Amino acid sequence: MVMVGSDREKMAALLEDQDILLLTVAGGMVEKDGKTVMDADLYRDAYVGTAESVVEAINSGAKVKQIIFTSSLNAYGDAHGEASIDEEVTANPLNPFQEVYIETENLLSDLANEDMPVCIYRTGTIHGPGREWKNQLKMMAGQPIPFDGSSDAMIIHRDDVVQAIDLAIEKKFSGLFNLFNEVSSSKSEFFAQVCDENGYEHVQWLNLSPGPKNVSNEKIKSHGLDFLDPDATRDAENLLD
Template structure:
């Protein structure tokens, strides 16, 4: 099988490392937009390319003669970008891909790592793949339009799978490290809003399963533990023996969030390596 991963950031690199172990004979191409990453990525692939996915010549070079294309796109930098940055990263890349399809006759599978944020706020209720998404922000509208563009590229000769990922955690993004700065501080609201997470190794594993199993359509990639923010933060700080957060009270300004079901992921045969955030039992969250 010949595969290209377009965008080799945190998740793309995790996928490449799993493939190196599990599929050593795979003909793998990786792309990045960051020249400085060449040294750490070059040993993970047969070919490493600098590629801006909005540039037709560069994207064509990355995907030519490939049967599978995986898009792990993310805006550049660590800070949250505005909606225009999202449009450039996602919409313009997929418009470019659409324009190139006549020149990519071998492409039979497209996998895109999207975001579960497209569900919007469900006031704490459960959502699944049949739930109508809610574009409550400009960012969400861009992500939904990106999904629509990709879905239209599917057909009898080409499968499209959209993996709606929860927030990622794992090596380099450990929750305890990210939350310890909240110790002893006051936070607005009561922390009732739900958050949903998935370990980066499960996100990568589900993507490889999607590739191997020729999945199509939308699949939620989340763990088994939707968790209220107050429980998440308090549990982490207690584990680190740090002072708890002081919640100021009142309703959450951002709503109560959503709890995302992963039934389809499991029905397709994927077994989570990290079903819970800390390996313990899920708390009663009802």
């Protein structure tokens, strides 16, 4: 169901007879001066407001048996400059948007118990049919982007996210998992290649907020995930057909 997650009444009604809650959140975008920009208050409401609705519904008696939330690898911030980053490394969010991920994760994780596992997937940038790189980059080509181009690419095919969700349901995962494929290049390197392949100008990375580097995906692989698109070469394919 697509809904405003911070709507307490609708969330309570939705969870009244649900065994599994999968939360994928989007929002916080507004039009300003003819451009689409992120609004910090709306973004926080979309994420934290949704989590607060879930907490309220469950504390009021909703019988959910499992929660899966797709967060973001950007939650790490610069991870305090750690040389390598796995799920045990403490995040260091550097802006309000990164802080929102951590606050949302914490609200949901605090609900976890033996009878209700809570799985948090920190996902990379998702691509696949309808979200091909050439389309995602078309509007950014030649434009200044605030992110850190030297941070890891951290990307994943849509169908590998679906696989991971199925695996979490099957094995009742609880805890934090990094979720991205085997591409080891930086954002600037990977997206420069995509731009070159499509005749686009390169993105201008402003590096205003340091991003995580040397992030590990070993935990999710050790828990049974085999990537359908490990090297991001099957961008336009439906891999689960």
